[in-house]
Amino acid sequence: MNETPDIGHYRFFTVRDPKVRTICAASFPERVLHHAIMTICEPVLETYAIFDSYACRKGKGNRRALQRAGEFARKNGWYLKLDISKYFDSIDHNVIMRLLERRFREKPLLRLFEKILDTYHTAPGKGVPIGNLISQHLANFYLGALDQWIKNDRRIKYHIRYMDDFVLFGGSKPELQKELSEIQAFLQRRLKLRLKNDIQLNRCRLGIPFLGFRVFPNHIRLSPRSLRRYSEKLRKYETYYKEGFWPEKELSRHVMSLNAFTDGGDALQIRRLVIERFGMVYE
Numbered sequence: 001m002n003e004t005p006d007i008g009h010y011r012f013f014t015v016r017d018p019k020v021r022t023i024c025a026a027s028f029p030e031r032v033l034h035h036a037i038m039t040i041c042e043p044v045l046e047t048y049a050i051f052d053s054y055a056c057r058k059g060k061g062n063r064r065a066l067q068r069a070g071e072f073a074r075k076n077g078w079y080l081k082l083d084i085s086k087y088f089d090s091i092d093h094n095v096i097m098r099l100l101e102r103r104f105r106e107k108p109l110l111r112l113f114e115k116i117l118d119t120y121h122t123a124p125g126k127g128v129p130i131g132n133l134i135s136q137h138l139a140n141f142y143l144g145a146l147d148q149w150i151k152n153d154r155r156i157k158y159h160i161r162y163m164d165d166f167v168l169f170g171g172s173k174p175e176l177q178k179e180l181s182e183i184q185a186f187l188q189r190r191l192k193l194r195l196k197n198d199i200q201l202n203r204c205r206l207g208i209p210f211l212g213f214r215v216f217p218n219h220i221r222l223s224p225r226s227l228r229r230y231s232e233k234l235r236k237y238e239t240y241y242k243e244g245f246w247p248e249k250e251l252s253r254h255v256m257s258l259n260a261f262t263d264g265g266d267a268l269q270i271r272r273l274v275i276e277r278f279g280m281v282y283e
Helices: 028-048 062-075 093-103 107-117 133-142 144-153 173-191 224-242 248-264 268-278
Strands: 010-016 020-026 078-083 159-162 165-170 200-203 208-210 213-215 220-222
Touching: 020 028, 028 093, 028 107, 028 133, 028 144, 062 159, 062 165, 062 208, 062 213, 062 220, 078 173, 078 208, 093 107, 093 133, 133 144, 144 159, 144 173, 165 173, 165 208, 173 200, 220 224, 224 248
Parallel strands: none
Antiparallel strands: 010 020, 078 165, 078 200, 159 165, 208 213, 213 220
């Protein structure tokens, strides 16, 4: 293995979808290297993941996460919805290296992980770039320690996570309040992370805000915020088409992509909106 790879050649750009994020795109040779590394390492990381972790895993994804959240909502009266403040920027290099050392014994591979981590910092020894394949897998793996602790130490049966968004389910408000304080302490002590302030603890029948949807025990809807974003984009696409910037084929491609986001929920009204606006159905 070449232990002196030419890495750290990033191209930065900003996206707004809906919040502003800085995306860090590695050079083509580095992307090839990332894929080669994950071809070897992904099966090992997979063995550490709990069943109800749904990001960056084959056969999982946000649609299955939403369905599972609905299943848990039918079995429990209360939910606790949490996510991590500035997650990718807060990942600690020393902590993640210790976690990797428990899964991998090969010293050259560990040194390569260390070199890749050292190409990007939001503060000394902190942060992984959004937009790289290895970053996504390492970020998902990092919170695997939280998953294992919740399942094995706290004995929480109903817990689901999609990257840094996670939900615990229980039978009462005091039960989940107790878990909240335990989780905050664990994150600070073991992973050097902190929760966002918008902690949500409520009854499942009122709907769980998760991954841009609102999950109820027996159905799933787009959240009001996602519905606004959908409508705004649809109007923008319509303008591009009517003013001649896009041909019908380009319009169809963008609307299909936009509609794909709604597949996780009950989207009949959204489909009707497309029919009324454009006189056709995009499947």
